[in-house]
Structures are given as structure tokens and as C-alpha cells.
Amino acid sequence: MDTKRAELTARNFPSAQEDAHAVPAAERYASPDSAYRLAFTDTEFLLREELRPVRMQLELLKPEMVQKEQGITSTIVIFGSARILPPDEAQRRLDAARAAGDAQAVARAEKALAMSRYYDEARRFAALVTLRSRDLDTPIYVCTGGGPGIMEAGNRGAHDVDGKSIGLNIVLPHEQAPNPYITPQLCFQFHYFAMRKMHFLIRSIALVCFPGGFGTLDELFEVMTLQQTGKIRRRPILLFGRDFWERLIDFDHLVDTGMIDAKDKHLFHYVETAEQAWEVLAGEYGFDAAPTVTGEFAVDI
Template sequence: MSPNEDRKIKEKFKHKTWNEVKTNDSWAIFKIMAEFVEGYEKLSKIGPCVSIFGSARLRPGHEYYELAERTAYKLSQNGYGVVTGGGPGIMEAGNKGAHRGKGVSVGLNIELPFEQHDNPWIDKDKNLDFDYFFVRKVMFVKYSQGFVVMPGGFGTLDEMFEALTLIQTKKIGAFPIILVGTEFWSGLLDWVKDTLLKKFSSISETDLDLISLVDTEDEVIDVINEFYKKYSLSPNF
């Protein structure tokens, strides 16, 4: 464990004086507020967009990096902007594909101890930096009309389940959640069906209807377009 991690743990058990609460915890509210205000002001103007989630560790040449880039390119060609976490890997591929397709390319970056840095394919006026994960996640779900989930790690799972939970509880609209990669996602989906649904009944069968499982960029576009067609919407408006 690093000294910084050790310090963070010990601080949670430290008794704080009232002055420390006022100067540290209370004033953090204004920093949080500033991140929300900047996010709302910039993202309210981007138009219909689809979020692409996925691993920061998959580099150019990897099959899913290339698939993410092709998917983002086709999304932009169909009139959709692309929102990613703004970093390397799948996020870079998403922004690169949107940029190549001359579409809206948004990056919601966050400072992390490793892996994360801005990629060069984000529109200059649509690159936002966050210190707080929860503010960043609000921006993802508030300004996206679909979620494309590529293979990834804990962060990708967190973002996917956040979107699922908000849709399940009707806090946001039932926008498409598209998992890309049968080989990667089938084990998790089997566990969800066998354990959450059948064994423990902790979800409803209709909750599974929120998820589409695909393998190609064309299938992603078909799911998104079908959703817009269902509601007589156009991505260009």
C-alpha cells in the first residue's frame, strides 16, 4: 500500500474539528457545483449523442479498439455525436471514429493515478475535466441517448450498471444499452439470468429487455436507429 493510500484510510478515522469540516468538506461543495455548472453549460448544446464505454488498456490494433472506432465512425455518419471518457484505449477509439466521421466528439476526462489522459480526437470545445466520478457519471447519463458498452474493467461495469439502474428505476428514459462482444459479455449475462433472475429473483425478467448483445458495428447502428424510429425521432434534431 502506498503512503498516499495509507493516509486516505487513516483520515477516515480521524476526528475532525469544526474548523476542519468548514474549510475542507463544506467548501468542496463549491468545487462540485462548479463542475456541474460547466458540464451543463457545455453539454446542453451537443445534440443527440451516444456514450461509448470501454477499457483504457486496449490499444490500436486490438480487435475491440478497431471495432469501437468503426462503430463511432458509423454513429457519426448516421447523425449521432459520440461521448467517451476522454482517455486512451476504447475511449480514444470512440473519439477518433467520431472525429474521422466529422461528428460531435465529446470527452469527459477524469484525473486518475494511472492510465487516464486526454486523447487528441476530442473537439476542443467539448473536452471537460472532472475531479469527481459522480459528477462525470451524471453528465454521461444526462446527455446521452444510448450506451454502447465495449469490453472493459471495473469502471466500464460501473458505468454500465449505473445506466441500467437509472433506466430500471425510471430516473432516465429507456435508452438502448448495447453490449458489444458476445465472447466477453455472455458469462456476465448468464450469471445475471441464472443468479439474479432465476435463483434470487432480485431483478425482473423485463429488466433483461433493456440490454442488447451484439458483435458488429452494423448491429449497433441497427439497434440505435430502431430505437429512434420507434419514437419517430431523428438524430439530427
């Protein structure tokens, strides 16, 4: 009886996987220039210029489907420079520069060591988010660009406390290997910047920016523009290191010259520590609020 019932829901056609692994073509049609291959197994065909829309759709679908399967619904995205070093590495480079007696190298290394505090803060923040949200109905997962520097620190912080984290890598002219702290099932690689930036936002409940260069600024200003224009819902944007950001971007000048409204300065918050950043997020979302004791359907006052 069970067998007969199973027949009612059995596949009527072979799966794509089954056909893809079927017996290969006869030798006459097995050469690289043969058109006999299935279209979805033909890499050369998929890489043709005309197939760009298909490739973009694949870059949208693959991370979306995998994250759904992994139960990822909410993320906090950490942006920041790939060039910021872990403190121990920064100290090692400073010691080497001093030993070599190179004054310019020493000055650069001293600056790198000072900036390395942001690596530690990003690592602590990622660990804090992972730990504090672990028992929420909707856990929050750290998401980074998957590379070195601040990105590595974010993934490393989650890894330190046995948490999952996401890395959205991208192919660049200079090789960017994924850092070793990303959860392997959540380590993605992109060709299109636009698709990558979309995935940063799809599940994000907050964006946290540490000091960075062109890439970080590109990501930050795209998010602020989308929020300013109402294209996406408002979510907290946290800028780590007020001194760095105020020296880099004169928001008051933008207001004074009429380039932005004064209210646009409320799109972001300055923070200095992991704890302060969590406090802002907890205030926004009520993470640390006591659970209601007035019933399942009661409204908390």
C-alpha cells in the first residue's frame, strides 16, 4: 500500500542532476567544441556575454537559497578596511621597522598599530552579537565582505564563540582569498558588486562601519542614500570611531551648504566600543528587555 501511494507522488521526469550525470555522449560529440552538452552543464555557454542576465540571477539566487536552508534570517553587516591589521601583526611590523632603522616605515607601522585597535573592537563586537543573540527567537548572524582586516575580525569574533558567520567575497584583480573564520557553508563568491551589495542588505537589521577606504565608503554611502530616499527601511548605521569619521567626512558642512538636511545626520550613530554599539542596537530592538509577564497576546506598555 505504501509503495502504491508513493507512486502517486513519484517524479514524472528525471531530475536535472540525473540527466547531468547520465552516460556521456558518444565520442564523436564529446569534443570541447561540440554543442551536444546540456545547456546548464556547458560552462562556456553560461559565460557568454548574452547570458549576463542569467548569471546575475544565479548570483541573486544561490546565496538566498543557501541562507534560507541554513536558517539565516537576520544579520548585522560589518564593513571596514581590509588593510587594518591584527594588533600582534601590527606590533611585529613595527618591531621590524625599528630594527631596520627606517624612519618612514616606523611612522607607517606606528599608525597601523594605532589603527589595529579597531580589529580588536570588531572582533569583540562580533562575538558579543553572536553570544547575546544566540537565545533570541531570531538569532543574529555576523556578515562581512569575507576578506582580511576588519572583515576577518568580524568573522573571527563569531568563530571565537562557536557561532556561524557569513562572508560575501568578490573576485578582484588582486587576489582576495576568504579569511579562515567564515562558516564554510556560508562563504560565497561574487562577480557582480551590485549583487553582493544587495545581499549585504537583504537580511540586515543594522550596518556597522569601521574605518575604511573607497570600498567601505561606497558601501556606507549606498546604504545611507537608500535610507535617505526611502528605498529601504530604516535600520541603525553605526560608525566606529568618531574622530576618524569626523575628520574624513564633514557632515556639518554638508548641512551648512544645503547639500543634506539636518535630519539626515540622524541616519547614523557614532560609537567607540563593542558594548556601546550593542547598547544602541538593544535600545533600537529591545534585545535586552525583560520578557512580558502579562500573557502571550498582551501589549507591553
